[in-house]
Amino acid sequence: MKNRPYIYADNAATTKLAPEAVEAMMPFLSDEYGNPSSLYSFSRSAKKALADARSVIAECIGASPEEIFFTSGGTESDNWAIKGFIPHGKVIASRIEHHAVINALAYCDHFQRGPGKLLSVDKRGIVSFKSLENALSPRVALVSVMLANNEIGTIEPIRELAEKAHEYGAAFHTDAVQAVGHIPVNVGALGVDLLSASAHKFHGPKGIGFLYCKKKVALERFLDGGQQEAGMRAGTENVAAIVGMATALRLSCDRMNKVTARLSEMTACFRKIITADIPEAVFNGDPEHRLPGHISLSIPGISGEALMHVLDLKGIAVSTGAACDSRSTKISDVLKAIRLPVKLAKGTIRITLGAYNTVDQVKYIADKIVDYCKTIGESNVLP
Ligand code: PLP
Numbered sequence: 001m002k003n004r005p006y007i008y009a010d011n012a013a014t015t016k017l018a019p020e021a022v023e024a025m026m027p028f029l030s031d032e033y034g035n036p037s038s039l040y041s042f043s044r045s046a047k048k049a050l051a052d053a054r055s056v057i058a059e060c061i062g063a064s065p066e067e068i069f070f071t072s073g074g075t076e077s078d079n080w081a082i083k084g085f086i087p088h089g090k091v092i093a094s095r096i097e098h099h100a101v102i103n104a105l106a107y108c109d110h111f112q113r114g115p116g117k118l119l120s121v122d123k124r125g126i127v128s129f130k131s132l133e134n135a136l137s138p139r140v141a142l143v144s145v146m147l148a149n150n151e152i153g154t155i156e157p158i159r160e161l162a163e164k165a166h167e168y169g170a171a172f173h174t175d176a177v178q179a180v181g182h183i184p185v186n187v188g189a190l191g192v193d194l195l196s197a198s199a200h201k202f203h204g205p206k207g208i209g210f211l212y213c214k215k216k217v218a219l220e221r222f223l224d225g226g227q228q229e230a231g232m233r234a235g236t237e238n239v240a241a242i243v244g245m246a247t248a249l250r251l252s253c254d255r256m257n258k259v260t261a262r263l264s265e266m267t268a269c270f271r272k273i274i275t276a277d278i279p280e281a282v283f284n285g286d287p288e289h290r291l292p293g294h295i296s297l298s299i300p301g302i303s304g305e306a307l308m309h310v311l312d313l314k315g316i317a318v319s320t321g322a323a324c325d326s327r328s329t330k331i332s333d334v335l336k337a338i339r340l341p342v343k344l345a346k347g348t349i350r351i352t353l354g355a356y357n358t359v360d361q362v363k364y365i366a367d368k369i370v371d372y373c374k375t376i377g378e379s380n381v382l383p
Helices: 017-031 040-060 074-083 097-114 129-135 158-167 239-254 256-277 304-315 333-337 344-345 360-374
Strands: 068-071 089-092 139-145 173-175 194-197 209-214 292-296 347-352
Touching: 017 040, 017 239, 040 239, 068 074, 074 097, 074 139, 074 173, 074 194, 074 209, 074 347, 089 097, 129 158, 139 158, 158 173, 239 256, 256 292, 256 360, 304 347, 304 360, 344 347
Parallel strands: 089 139, 139 173, 173 194
Antiparallel strands: 068 209, 194 209, 292 347
16 A cells, blocks of 8 residues: 655644745855845845845735844744843733743843733633733833734734733734734734744745834844844845745735635534544634634543654644644643643644645544544543
């Protein structure tokens, strides 16, 4: 029998590089190796590619090119946004932020003389307005709430939260790493001052991302050195990766409606199989406001980690939670924050479908989960 090709269903961890992005990058990995800062004609194509990529990215999120700063990815963009506000006052964030925000905030605590407040969320993972109102004061310089959560897929009401923060004179940052390229993102409509994104989450290369910073927002410089990125983030630009990122983002935005429709079909098919055969299974996150193709599933009485390994043996890649937490078996802070009972939290897996998945693959994954739950022996049942 022919081996089934590996099924990749962990698109929140990273995504396949789009062939179109690879093609666009190739010249800058070979003949067009000029430094975009150089003044001679050989570097002209690199300089132009950089400017074009900045314009494409700006257009995709409704910004101006001067508001886009290239970084090494989501982690750097988050760190810059948070640490870049240290001189201006306190920074607060939601309890379900990625470690790139939470740990940057912990670093700021040292300067803030006491831990920054973490905003609580409800059972769907929606940030509490009350919690934000209680935390806001004239001493708060920045509020950071993610646009979409990487573990449970919930999309936050960013516009309303940003308006509230602005009422108190605080700037607003959103970690949009899981959202950009997957749902419409327009910085004006969201009303945000800063926004983080990462190319490898939308079929671009790894190690490249960007930070949107609205004009006149008082963000501190991040890296000292040369005058790259308007003197805000020094270092010779990774032209090939930047070109790949812009190509992948343009492609993701162009095909977004089509992909979203396919992902809804696949998700519905998955839910139908699981709810019919495992009625005790729980789908986490907000049922309405959620990322397309994002499934966080909790099955009481099983180990999510064991299921992940069983699926791996069957040629399927899924995650037990956030990829960055995949080496840790403790219950994630996000599942704790939504107050998921321990029995369910232990039996949680995350399946994140993407543009290259098919309905057939999704049926296969669901069937294998059902088989596992049916055949699981008493010895595997958690106390
Ligand atoms: N923020 C969120 C919500 C993420 O999901 C991730 C990666 O998983 C990051 C930030 C970090 O992005 P990067 O891997 O580009 O550093």
